[in-house]
Each structure stands twice: as structure tokens, then as C-alpha cells.
Amino acid sequence: MLKATINGAATGSYTNTDFLAGDVLVHAPNSGAPVSITWTAPGAGSIALASSVWYAHSIVARSDEIAALLNGNTIGSATVTNGITRANQAALANGIFTVAAGDVLTFNVTKSANQQFGSIAGINATINFTPAVVGAVPGPATWATIILGFGMVGGAVR
Secondary structure (H helix, E strand, O other): OEEOOOOHHHHOOOOOOOOOOOOEEEEOOOOOOOEEEEEEOOOOEEEEEEEEEEEOOOOOOOOEEEEEEEOOEEEEEEEEOOOOOOOOOEEEEEEEEEEOOOOEEEEEEEEOOOOOOOOEEEEEEEEEEEEOOOOOOOOHHHHHHHHHHHHHHHHHHO
16 A cells, blocks of 8 residues: 555656545555555544545556455445546445444455456545543532432422
């Protein structure tokens, strides 16, 4: 995985529809093993996930398989080929998901089964984490004040 530091057109081989400076790019290994990008939930809560992918290797005709998994369960997948460009990205995984502390969101990139070599894919993902709201539990001093208040109200009623 790498973050592009220049636009594709500046390389002489690629175009700006392949990638722009700042894009996250992944080259699927020729071995067929996945390359994984992971994010770990810092606590309990929810994530709003918006993700898409594109083919960033227009100088060759190959394809990659990309899967989004939450704790090993597939929540989205896409195949990227020359027709899936930076300008018309394929949706990968989108939605709101409940997470616990330590849950792992993974993006796996592998070469397509019928390909001899892997190729470059771009990944665009926004993960907005919202911590769970924990109900407030009164402390001992608050309980003492509440009990004293009930006692005073009861005494005033008599």
C-alpha cells in the first residue's frame, strides 16, 4: 500500500484517471495472497463507512478483487477492471455498523483468479467513528443527596 505523491500524468506512463497525489493505492500480489489494510475500533460505538474502489493501472488489462470485512465477515466486495476509473468508482461497502472495542475493519485486495499478475487498485474510504453513549450512574454523594432529599420531603409532609 502506498499514498501517491504525484499525479498519474506526471509519471509519463499513467494518467490522472489512474491516480492523483494523496490517493491510497494497493498492488495486488502476483502470488494471489491478499494485501490487507486494517482499521481497529478504539472503543464501543458505531462507524459510518463510505468506501469505493477503482482500477489504477490503465497501462495493462488486468483485474483485482477487493473485499471489505468487519471481524472477518464480508460487508462488501467489488471487482475492478480498466472500465472502473477514478472518475466512476465502484461502491465497496457503505452503511452504519455497530462495533465493539478492538473490532477490525479490513480491506483485502487480491488479483482476480483468471489473472497471472496483480495490478494496482485505488481505495477511497471514510470511516467516521462515534463512541457509544454510556448511561450516567450516580455516584455515592449523589445517592446520599437524593435519599436525604426524599427524607426531607417525607418529613415535611408529616
